[in-house]
Amino acid sequence: MILEEWQTEVKGDTAAQYKVLKELMHDARVDSVVCATDVG
Numbered sequence: 390m391i392l393e394e395w396q397t398e399v400k401g402d403t404a405a406q407y408k409v410l411k412e413l414m415h416d417a418r419v420d421s422v423v424c425a426t427d428v429g
Contacts, residue, residue: 399407
């Protein structure tokens, strides 16, 4: 099953970090984003 839209919710304790990332991802100078996190 592939969803057309993903419903997401930002936790209160991570809202500031989310805001920074969102601004960077929408910045015209940014052309790619790499998620280099631990799967665990």
